[in-house]
Amino acid sequence: MSHAMGHVPDRERDRAVELVQQAYADGRLGPAELEQRLELALTAASSHELEPVVADLPDEVVRIAATGGRITRTGDWHVPRRLRIESEYGRVRLDLSQAHIPYTRIDIELWLAYGGATITLPPGASANADGVRIGWGKMTCKAAGRQYPGKLHVQITGELPYGRLTIRTARR
Structure with missing residues (x-):
């Protein structure tokens, strides 16, 4: 009988752990339940076993x-794990450098018809915007593309048919 961890994709296990930690941070789980669920998430041998660990935890998009x-x-604003921004004409400015971000990874979806967006990351953070479709606009990313251990990584997706997207890192 082997306790191989190979049956659950890493990203599924990571996501389960992240959701459980988030629920605890939000006050939805007590310390004992946090411990119990983390134990289950880390020892689940299949996706099927992982399911009940997070079944009742929301992974909502703000x-x-x-x-x-x-x-x-x-x-100082509270950044959700998943943020979806929709704007027809306006400009979007997200400054994460002083924000409260209780995760090491967040997802930002941008759906901007004509507007542009500027995203400022905290020092040491990284971003991946490969999932953004830019039409006539232009994308400038001055942030690291590779995540550093324990630092924030921002995954950016969406569409900016005419807008510009600028991703930069705050100066210390």
Whole structure:
């Protein structure tokens, strides 16, 4: 009988662990339940066994939408694990450098018809925007593409048919 961990894809296990830790951070689970679920997540031999660990935990997408006008988030704001931003004409400015981010990885979806976006990362963070489709616009990414252990990694997807996307890292 082998306890091979090979049956569950790493990213599924990682996601389960992340959701459990998040639920604990949000006050949805107590310390004992956190420990129990983490144990289950780490020892699950199949995706099937992993399922009940996170079945009741939300992995919700927080949506911010605007037609015109700016969407700005700056200073000390709570960044959700998954953020979806929809804007028709406005500019989007997300400054994560002083934000409260309880994860090592977040997903940001940008759906901007004509607007552009600027995303400022905290020092040491990395970003991957390969999943963004740019039409006539232009993308500039001055951040590291590879995640450093324990540092924030931002996965950016979506579409900017006409807008520009700028990703930069805050100066220390």
